Amino acid sequence: MRSKILGILVLVLMIANLYMIFVFAPNEATMGVIQRIFYFHLPFGISSYISAYLLGFGSIMYLIKHDLKWDRLAASTGEMGILFTSLSIMSGALWAKPVWGIWWTWDARLTLQFLLGLIFLSYLMLRAYLPEREKKAALGGVFGVLAMVDVPFNYLSIRWWRTQHPQPVILGGGLDTDMWKVMIVSFLAFAALYAYLLDRRMAIARVEEEVEYLEHAILAHD
Amino acid sequence: MKPVTAIIFKDILIEMRSKESVSSMLMFGVLVLTIFSFAFEPSSVDRSLIAPGILWVAFSFAAILGLNRSLAMEIDNDCLQGLLLAPLDRGSLYLGKVASNFTFMMMAELIVLPIFVIFNNLKFNLQFLEIAGIAVLGTLAIAAIGSILSTISANTRMKEVMLPVLQIPLTVPVVIASVEATSMVLSGETKGISSWLYLLAGFSIVYLTVSYLVFEFVVEE
Amino acid sequence: MPDTFALESEDIRKTFGHFTALAGVTLTVRRGEFVALFGRNGAGKTTFLKIAATLVRHTSGKLRVEGIDIREEPEKARRHIGFLSHNTYLYRDLSPVENLRFFSRLYGIPDSEERIMALLDRVGLRRRAADPVRAFSRGLHQRLGIARVMLHDPSVIMLDEPYTGLDANAVEILNQILDQAAAAGRTIILTSHDLEQGLRAATRAVVIDRGKIVFEGSPKGASIRDAYAAYIRVGVGR
Numbered sequence: 001m002r003s004k005i006l007g008i009l010v011l012v013l014m015i016a017n018l019y020m021i022f023v024f025a026p027n028e029a030t031m032g033v034i035q036r037i038f039y040f041h042l043p044f045g046i047s048s049y050i051s052a053y054l055l056g057f058g059s060i061m062y063l064i065k066h067d068l069k070w071d072r073l074a075a076s077t078g079e080m081g082i083l084f085t086s087l088s089i090m091s092g093a094l095w096a097k098p099v100w101g102i103w104w105t106w107d108a109r110l111t112l113q114f115l116l117g118l119i120f121l122s123y124l125m126l127r128a129y130l131p132e133r134e135k136k137a138a139l140g141g142v143f144g145v146l147a148m149v150d151v152p153f154n155y156l157s158i159r160w161w162r163t164q165h166p167q168p169v170i171l172g173g174g175l176d177t178d179m180w181k182v183m184i185v186s187f188l189a190f191a192a193l194y195a196y197l198l199d200r201r202m203a204i205a206r207v208e209e210e211v212e213y214l215e216h217a218i219l220a221h222d
Numbered sequence: 223m224k225p226v227t228a229i230i231f232k233d234i235l236i237e238m239r240s241k242e243s244v245s246s247m248l249m250f251g252v253l254v255l256t257i258f259s260f261a262f263e264p265s266s267v268d269r270s271l272i273a274p275g276i277l278w279v280a281f282s283f284a285a286i287l288g289l290n291r292s293l294a295m296e297i298d299n300d301c302l303q304g305l306l307l308a309p310l311d312r313g314s315l316y317l318g319k320v321a322s323n324f325t326f327m328m329m330a331e332l333i334v335l336p337i338f339v340i341f342n343n344l345k346f347n348l349q350f351l352e353i354a355g356i357a358v359l360g361t362l363a364i365a366a367i368g369s370i371l372s373t374i375s376a377n378t379r380m381k382e383v384m385l386p387v388l389q390i391p392l393t394v395p396v397v398i399a400s401v402e403a404t405s406m407v408l409s410g411e412t413k414g415i416s417s418w419l420y421l422l423a424g425f426s427i428v429y430l431t432v433s434y435l436v437f438e439f440v441v442e443e
Numbered sequence: 444m445p446d447t448f449a450l451e452s453e454d455i456r457k458t459f460g461h462f463t464a465l466a467g468v469t470l471t472v473r474r475g476e477f478v479a480l481f482g483r484n485g486a487g488k489t490t491f492l493k494i495a496a497t498l499v500r501h502t503s504g505k506l507r508v509e510g511i512d513i514r515e516e517p518e519k520a521r522r523h524i525g526f527l528s529h530n531t532y533l534y535r536d537l538s539p540v541e542n543l544r545f546f547s548r549l550y551g552i553p554d555s556e557e558r559i560m561a562l563l564d565r566v567g568l569r570r571r572a573a574d575p576v577r578a579f580s581r582g583l584h585q586r587l588g589i590a591r592v593m594l595h596d597p598s599v600i601m602l603d604e605p606y607t608g609l610d611a612n613a614v615e616i617l618n619q620i621l622d623q624a625a626a627a628g629r630t631i632i633l634t635s636h637d638l639e640q641g642l643r644a645a646t647r648a649v650v651i652d653r654g655k656i657v658f659e660g661s662p663k664g665a666s667i668r669d670a671y672a673a674y675i676r677v678g679v680g681r
Contacts, residue, residue, distance in 0.1 A: 122391050126375075138440070142374060146392065149429070158395075
């Protein structure tokens with residue numbers, strides 16, 4: 001029931017969002033139409049950071065409570081993290097190429113985003129190669145905590161590194177009031193989408209676990 | 223003798239006997255330095271610009287080798303379980319391992335460093351000591367996070383191959399800080415070097431503390 | 444004040460993810476008892492023993508060894524526990540003397556040469572005391588493992604399938620050591636597949652099946668044999 005409501009909410013918000021982005025939003029002075037990618041790119045980036053936070057939170061909660069639902073949260077947000085990180089990087093590249101002529105640059109934000117993606121990937125790989133459910137949760141949980149603790153160090157070291165070696169900085173430019181309206185709608189739409197995806201993914205994880213449980217129970221009856 | 227000290231002594235005794243860890247780390251470190259010497263035409267580029275990076279690539283990968291060896295020894299015969307039976311808390315067990323790993327890594331690095339100086343025609347002066355000092359800080363950081371990550375990766379189907387996957391993304395701050403600080407020492411412009419050193423120290427302190435607290439979840443079923 | 448029991452478990456449960464290994468094991472072992480624990484593979488006897496030895500963390504329930512709660516003061520409890528599995532936990536690159544010296548230090552007991560040599564004598568390893576363990580046969584390995592277990596003179600000795608893969612000599616030595624320990628008032632809990640070997644010196648027999656105790660009683664008499672036949676002989680129609 002809840003997911004149906006959420007799903008409809010997402011649909012409505014997204015349609016409104018698309019309208020705002022492609023019809024309502026004014027054309028940006030220097031970059032033209034391409035700048036509209038920004039309304040996707042920024043929410044993607046924020047979603048990836050939210051995923052990182054939730055992964056760390058889920059990991060700690062599992063280690064404290066030993067309730068598998070926290071581990072499902074960590075695992076789901078790990079997947080969503082890699083999804084949104086990839087989308088953020090790709091949308092960034094699609095935006096940068098026509099505007100600045102480069103696919104990629106090692107500026108602070110992009111490097112950090114890329115590193116975050118690697119960390120999500122490592123987390124998922126670790127889980128994939130652990131044979132037992134219990135180990136996935138416990139060791140995944142520990143790695144989740146270690147990774148979360150790493151994020152501030154990554155942030156600091158990469159920022160200082162890039163100020164040490166200044167690069168052409170890619171600025172978003174200022175946003176006028178109309179653009180802010182679009183941005184806010186976009187945030188809301190993507191927040192709803194995030195919540196919906198997380199809800200669905202965790203529901204699927206719950207079902208997967210029940211299936212595994214039943215398989216175990218059946219095999220044990222020999 | 224305290225149990226943690228006993229563990230360190232035991233590791234040193236075994237290493238003296240088998241000589242596997244330090245020699246393989248040392249060999250690997252030298253090989254990496256060598257490969258980079260071929261990869262970059264010696265005269266074409268200003269060595270001092272890329273030298274710190276090469277050094278820390280060598281150290282990073284040698285460290286992974288050493289960490290895997292150290293853990294393999296505890297997996298053999300399930301010796302880790304023997305340690306878990308002792309009246310010693312899990313966190314202290316972790317600290318003992320960090321100390322051993324750090325010791326062996328430093329032993330290898332302290333031999334690789336002079337070779338590095340020679341290959342790059344640097345001088346054995348105060349700079350050398352400063353670079354060694356940075357190596358100590360960086361190595362401690364790597365040992366702190368590597369000791370727990372290697373224990374985690376040993377549980378996976380990929381075993382030792384998983385360690386680099388877990389360790390390299392997480393140790394990026396250590397590599398950046400160590401390379402930048404080393405560059406600063408070599409170029410003589412050391413303004414702001416303390417930020418990097420504080421970052422390395424902070425990394426070690428944070429990870430020693432966090433790992434001490436969560437190590438039990440890694441080793442207990 | 445009530446007597447301290449060697450081991451008291453109250454409704455110990457353990458789940459590994461979805462799999463329930465122990466579904467509530469309540470067992471009280473008095474000091475000086477020799478308990479033989481039987482069960483099929485996967486029944487939970489090894490899991491229970493490992494929980495008692497603090498190697499595995501139980502999901503719920505309470506367990507006390509010599510009156511010490513293993514959740515609250517695990518390190519204190521471990522001083523009283525000796526655990527032997529079919530892996531010996533010994534370092535192959537070191538000699539028996541070096542191994543035992545290390546474990547002495549780990550347990551905070553004197554690592555004197557005499558003490559260690561006396562122990563090696565008891566297990567018949569005096570002549571090989573300085574050879575690296577790498578070269579040992581399985582039987583010699585296990586003998587050194589027994590020495591390691593007895594090193595800190597634990598009051599509760601736990602053995603998981605200790606007779607597996609032992610040659611006749613090693614079995615003799617193990618039985619001798621266990622009998623000596625029992626005579627000295629130590630508590631012994633062992634798991635076994637083999638009914639006769641397990642019952643040899645036992646004062647109590649327990650059968651575990653599917654994570655619960657299904658039989659508890661005297662090692663003499665028919666009832667243990669019936670229980671063994673019912674729960675452990677695989678392939679017998681149920």
